[in-house]
Each structure stands twice: as structure tokens, then as C-alpha cells.
Amino acid sequence: MSALLVRDREGHRIGTLSAGRVARWLTIVGSCAMVAAQVLAVDRAGPRWPALLLVLLAVASANLPDGGVPLATIGFAAGWWLVAVPSPAAGPATVVALALLVFHVATTHAATGPAGRDVAGRVVLAALGRTAAVGLGTLAVGLGAATTTGRVDVPALVLALALAAVAALAVATTRQ
């Protein structure tokens, strides 16, 4: 994949502009813009600055994908959602979840290797396939949640078991 190298007067490379890099940047920022648009569509009377802040965080994530900024972006988006969307049934949670999935995968991909590098087509196709699989799982959970919201009463024991399962899974996935 060809790239445009930006150099200073002495010939040192100061930046790389490639189609792949632009696509990654647009995907990262675009997915957050999608989240902002969905939240603003639900909370029409709410403030606009969180949307601007979210996009700024997305821009920072696109430039620093291998750090804590993407996590802060996801946390901010989820917190804004929690505050701005009054009830579970009021907003398109599945769309936002898919947008956050795209954001996560794009930042993961951007953090794989140096910025501006050439990426083989097979690598991109494999990443798209895995994202689609996770997206389908998310879609299934989202549809299930949409159909059961307000119809099923979850007992306290099930809640406690769910919490324990979540904690166990978290420990299992982070153990080195």
C-alpha cells in the first residue's frame, strides 16, 4: 500500500499519510461521532459539549491508540449514555454498542505496529471477519434485551450469581 511520507528539509521523516491510516482515523473518529449522534438523538434537550468532548477524545485516541485514551473515551461515552438516556428502552443501545465495537477494533488495529506502516490485505480481512463475529453476538444480545425489557423480573439470587460470574470471568481473563 503506497504512502505519502512527509519530511523536513533535512529529509527526516516527520509523518506518513497513507490510505490505510486515513481510513483508520476516519473509522475511529466516525464511530464516536455515531455514538454522539445517537445520544443526542435521544437527549435532544441535553447539552452539546459532551458530544464535542467525545469527538476530541476520539481524535486523541486515533493519534494515541496504544495507551489509556481509548479506554477513557469508552468510559466517557458509556457515562454520557447512562446520564443522558433515561431508561433502557429509550435508546438504540445495540447501535451504540456496535459503534463502540468498531471504535475498539479500529484502535486495536491502529496500535498493531508502527504508525503509517504497510498492512497486508489478509490482516485487514481477518480483522473484519472477527469483528463481524463479535458484532453478530452483540446484535443477538441486543435483540434479546430489547424483547425482554420490561417483561422479565430477575430475582435477586440470579443477580448475585451474575455478579459472581462477571467477577470470575474478569479475573480469569486478566490472569497472566
Added chain:
Amino acid sequence: MTGWHATQAHLRAVAAGFGLLLLGVVVGRVDLVVLATPFVLMALAGRVSRPARPPRLVAPAGSLAVHEGEEFAWRATVDDLPPGAVVAALHPAQRWLEVTPEAGLVVAARDGTATVDIGLCATRWGRRTLGAPAVVSYDAWGAWRWVADRPPRIGLTVLPTTEKFDAGAPAPHPQGLVGMERAGRPGEGTEFAEVRPFVPGDRLRRIHWPTSARTGSLHVTATHADEDAHVVLLVDVVNDVGSSGGLTGARSSMDVTVRAAAVLAEHFLRRGDRVGMRVFGDWRVSFVPSASGRLQLRRILDTLALVEPGTARGEDALAARQGLGAGTLALLLSPLIEPASTQQVAMLTSAGIDVVVVDTLPAELVAAGDTDGSANQLLAWRLRMLQRRLESDRMSSLGIPVVPWAGPHTIDRVLRDLTRRAATPRMARR
């Protein structure tokens, strides 16, 4: 220890996924559970795909010799990768080295093996050590990262380019046994000398039948003998004027000197001549004894690649005469900045050695000098250039040819003049 470490992406998936899931369960918001779902799935997938053993990097080591502008590759193989893994590699930028792709590359593994090919091209002669590339592997989900130990550095010898040089002019004093130079004496050769009467011992196939028929007595075609010449390259590396931009960029005086020496050495060696070299101004290399053949060319190119200008000064001017005798063709390649080079030329000429001075100061530097210098520096440079012109004119008036290097054919005319002059008697101090 497998050497695989969790990436920020995996930690992010775990933190965001389980954090949102926990929050959703606690506050009773199913939409937060939906938001958490992709992260939880990614975290679980990352956990499941965690590689069990470290990969193995096989990278080239040792040393390599290439010519300027010659492309070569740094190829490494990473084995024992998990399914779907990718390998990222980046070769560090280095002066006078073109790296393709410059910004690194990411390749997918096939059957647990990934091969990384990075194209390299050295743009200036010399000996240097290549930087060690960074090689990193990721599992299929980008959740685990393995950073390879820096592969061994490769010692690189960049030989100066040997531009095609096809001067037709002969060397002025061929004295050897075999070669392609036309000797002054008659003998078995290829170049026509005269048609003369037949004498006992002449070969019958040499008989020139038209003349024999016309004159009524046998005549034969006589030829000049073919011999080899003794050529010595005197390389002045006391100063390196200007900055080098590699093969396609700006030229310094050392660039011109070294490349011209390589071209001349290849030319005369290809003709079967004996070629030696003496380097002035470098403490490491000074002398390559005269010999012929392709191995001698490699020896000379290796020596030229080692040259570090200005590391030795104040050498005895007599050193230039060691090993040279009358009949030797000495080619002095010099930017003529150091007055000592002029003394050497005078000494060699007075000993009856044919000297051709090849001026290797790039024309653009003669005109402009170092344009970044102060006014005083520019003035000093102009004064030195005036002195240099005087010295050059003085050498020319003494019959010592001074020719600026302008690529192949530079010394063609000079060699023809020297060959003609060699036939005339002259005085020489022994």
C-alpha cells in the same frame, strides 16, 4: 513465562466490558449490559486465544558486501505463531540507507510462520553496521503481544559503484608480459604496425599477399606486441570537502575521489593491467600492492570502502614514490586542497613517472563552497580556490595534465597525449 504480554487493547476490553457489565447489573440497566457485550466477547476471545509458547525469530546475521545503489533485503522468519497471528516489523532509519517500506509493515502468519521482507539500499560507500529492526508479534485478537529480542546487527560493506568506463586510449608505458595495451616494440599482437619484408621465423599466415604479388618478394603484416601496464592510483583522502547526499544526492570530494578510483581500477584491471593503490590521509589503509585480476579489484574496492578521510596528516611526500618506477602510470585523485599533494606530483614527475592529476573537487563546490559559512569563511574559501587554480596552472605549464573528473572518458585524451609523448626522449632524475 511465554513472553506474551497483554496489550492495552485487551486490558481495555476487560476493563470496559466487565466494568459496564457490573454497573449494568448493579443499577439494573440492561442497555449497559448490551454496551458491555462486545467488550466482554473480545476479552473472552482474547483470553481463549492466549498463546502457550513463545515464537522463534530467525534473522540474518554476519556481514554483507554490496555495491552502492544495489538493493538487498533484510528477511526474518517468525515461527511457532498462534493461528491468525500477525507480525509487525520496523527497520530503523539510517543515514545513507533507504528502507522500503520506511514506516514498517504488518504481515499475517500462514501456518504459524510469518516472513518479513524489508528492502534496503545503501546509497554511499563505506563500512557500517545496520541498525537492528524491531519485530513484534500479536495474536489474532490483538490481545497479546510478543516483542522479539533485537536481532543481531549486520556488518555492511558498501563498495563504491563501478560505473562503466570504456576508454580506448592505451596506457603510455606497457612493460609487462601479457595484457591488452599496445607495446612500443613489434611482436605478436593485434594492432597493426607495418607491412615489411619477410624474414626467417615469420609465420606464413602473416604473409601479406597483395604486397607480395605487387613487389615480387614476400612481405608480412607486422603488429605491435600486447603487454600490460603498471598503473598506480594515488588517492588523496586528507580532506573531505562538502557534504554527501548519497548516490543520487549532493557529492562531496571524497565521493568523487572514491568512485573515480573504483571506476579507474576496474577499467585497467579489466584490460589485464597491474593496478596498485596508495591512500594518503587515512591511518588505517595506505597501500594495496599492484596485482591484476578480479580479486585485485575486490581488494581495491574493499580498501576504498574503509577510507576515513582526514585521519592521518603530515605524511612524507616521498611515500608516494615507494614501489613506483619509471614507466608506471600514476593517477593522482585529489581535490587539490592540500598543498602536499602538489609536492607529491612534483616529486613523481621528476622521477620520470607519468602522473595524471584527476581533480575530484566537485564543480559546484569550486563555485559556491560551503554556503552556510560566515563571510570570513567564504572569503577564505575563495582565496584557497584562487591559490588552487594557480597551483593547477603551474602543474599544467610543467606538462603535468590536470583534468577534472567528469565520469568515464575523463582521462582518455590525456592518456593518448602521454602515449605520444612517451615516444619522445626526455630527461629524468633517477
